[in-house]
Amino acid sequence: xxxxxxxxAPTVVNxxxxxxxxxxxxxxxxxxQIYADRSLLNTPGSLQWGxxxxxxxxxxxxxxxxxxxxxxxxxxxxxxxxxxxxTVGTSPYPETITAIEAAAAYPFFRTSPPNLNxxxxxxxxxxxxxxxxGIGSTHTISAPSPQTDSQGNIWTFKSWDDLVTTPARTxxxxxxxxxxxxxxxxxx
Numbered sequence: 001x002x003x004x005x006x007x008x009a010p011t012v013v014n015x016x017x018x019x020x021x022x023x024x025x026x027x028x029x030x031x032x033q034i035y036a037d038r039s040l041l042n043t044p045g046s047l048q049w050g051x052x053x054x055x056x057x058x059x060x061x062x063x064x065x066x067x068x069x070x071x072x073x074x075x076x077x078x079x080x081x082x083x084x085x086x087t088v089g090t091s092p093y094p095e096t097i098t099a100i101e102a103a104a105a106y107p108f109f110r111t112s113p114p115n116l117n118x119x120x121x122x123x124x125x126x127x128x129x130x131x132x133x134g135i136g137s138t139h140t141i142s143a144p145s146p147q148t149d150s151q152g153n154i155w156t157f158k159s160w161d162d163l164v165t166t167p168a169r170t171x172x173x174x175x176x177x178x179x180x181x182x183x184x185x186x187x188x
Contacts, residue, residue, distance in 0.1 A: 017050075018050045018051055018052070018053075019050065019051050019092065020048040020049060020050050020051070021048065021049065021051060021088065021089075021091075021092055021093070021094060021095070022046050022047075022048055022094040022095075023036075023046065023047050023048070023049050023088065023094070023095050023096075023097065024044065024045075024046050024094055024095065024096040024097070025041055025043050025044065025045050025046065025047070025057075025096075025097055025098075025099075026043050026044045026096060026097075026098050026099075027043045027098065027099045027100075027101060028098055028099070028100050028101060029065065029071070029101060030043065030044065031043060031044075031065060031066065032060075032063055032065060032071060032099070032101060033060060033063060034057065034058065034059050034060070034099050035056070035057065035058035035059070035060075035083070036055065036056075036057055037055050037056055037057075038056060038058075043099075046094075049088045050088065051088055051089070051090050051091075051092070052087065052088060052089075052090050053087070053088050054085050054086065054087045054088075055085070055086050055087075055088070056083065056084070056085055056086070057076070057080070057083070057084065057086045057097065058082060058083035058084075059073040059076070059082050059083070059099045059101075060073065061073055061082065062104060062132045063101075069103070069178065070103075070104035070105075070106060070132050070178065071101035071102065071103060071104055072101060072102050072104045072132065072133065072134040072137075073099065073100075073101060073102075074100050074101060074102045074134065075099075075100045076097065076098070076099055076100070077096075077097055077098040077099075077100065078097060102134040102135055102136065102137075103134070103135045103178040104132050104133060104134050104135065104178060105132075105133055105134075105135060105173050105177035105178045105181070105182050106130060106131070106132055106181065106182075107130070107131055107133060107173060107177065107181075107182040107183060107184075108128075108129065108130045108181070108182070108183045109129035109130075109141060109183065109184050109185070109186070110127070110129065110183070110184075110185050110186070111127070111143065111185065111186045111187075111188060112185050112186070112187050112188065113149065113155065113188060114127070115127050115149065115150065116143075116144075116147045116149060116155060116186070116188060117144055117147060118141060118142065118143055118144070118186065119140075119141070119142040119143075119144060119168075120139065120140070120141050120142075121139050121140055121141075122140065124144075133173050134173065135173050135174070135175055135176075135177060135178055136172060136173060136175070137172070137173050138170060138171070138172045138173075139170070139171055139172075139173075140168065140169070140170050140171075141168075141169060141170075141171060141184070142167055142168035142169070143157045143160075143167045143168075143186035143188075144157075144167070145157035145167055145188070147188070155188035156188060157186060157187075157188055158187045158188055159187050160184055160185065160186060160187065161184060161185040161187060162184070167186075171184070
């Protein structure tokens, strides 16, 4: 709706208008936020977009509801990526687009002794190890061994606090972790 026009001679510029229709935006669960044409929009909310026009819609990767509960984006009702172009249909009837969110946990990982490195989803990271991940999402975590701490001591992986002795493992964030939490400790 905005353009830059370079004028080298007298020129007539006409705006071309077309019929608009209502586009309703909702989230599941309700009352979260989305981006519509790169502007933050509270849901439920509505905009009027021209028939057949293309716009950008996007979701926040993580967000908190008014009660402080965390949510992560999972999908759009139109099957698009987290941020994608959306083309308005040509019928005059309102359209509804829904961003579907999953409850999120705030898992916490640590090492004993503290402050050793871990590999989380293929990234070698120093502490702290806390994330916002959706319930049912799968991640890889590894406790590298041996490691040298900041005092020069060498540590060898022994087990996880659930007694699994394999340093690398795939975990799925369990149901209830959004309420009960989720943590793991790599013991050295």
